Amino acid sequence: MGSLLIRGISLGILPHMSTDYTCCICGKKHSPSSEPESACVPSNVRHYAQEHFALWRCGECGSIHARDKVDLERYYRHYPFFTQILDAPLRWGYRRLVRRLRRAGLHRDHRTLDYGCGSGLLVRYMKEKGYNVTGYDPYSSDHGDPAAINKQYDWVIAQDVLEHAEDPLEILDILGALTRPGGIV
CATH class of the missing domain: 3.40.50.150 (Vaccinia Virus protein VP39)
Structure with a gap:
């Protein structure tokens, strides 16, 4: 499995995903045994520059998703x-x-x-x-x-x-x- 490519930057692979993920776009289920591409990207909000987001790409439709739920309200308080x-x-x-x-x-x-x-x-x-x-x-x-x-x-x-x-x-x-x-x- 290769690393996830976002905006032309290869970001590497996350540690093994330990749970099932279902793509909310196409419905494809991904289990740890059929692990999708994944990566970790830094926050684009300067106030949270040290934080990273775990992402995964659906192997069926190619859409990219956050692995964990993100508290958007927290980030938007300092959104540029x-x-x-x-x-x-x-x-x-x-x-x-x-x-x-x-x-x-x-x-x-x-x-x-x-x-x-x-x-x-x-x-x-x-x-x-x-x-x-x-x-x-x-x-x-x-x-x-x-x-x-x-x-x-x-x-x-x-x-x-x-x-x-x-x-x-x-x-x-x-x-x-x-x-x-x-x-x-």
Whole structure:
């Protein structure tokens, strides 16, 4: 068995997995005797730079999962995106994103939700450009209002959300329920 490759970096192999793991994407069961690829990666949050996450890759569908449950609330207290500012490089990136969304059919009058919006910088940028956009993030004090997820939207944007979810299919179901018939996730 080779080491797990993430973003072009070989990270080595974790100690033997001692329990069964089931892929929440395809349902494939992995037992210690059919151990999937695994690796240990450092936290990308500076405050927790000394901590590492054990990951494993499903041998059936290739999706990557955390071996252990992660307390996201703990990490989000020091998450850099909550203190980020809407500077020129970020505006440039958002301009490119909005251009792609417009090519896919987004209009300013569409009701749009940015699910998992963090500090809401994309929401702010889009509002500045005249879009009808709402932000929701359960870990944000500024954008955690549950009223935002009691509506349906023409567009639901979810950047960098699925990889944080213990069950990505559940998140996709939530996003689908937030999208009106004929809307786009």
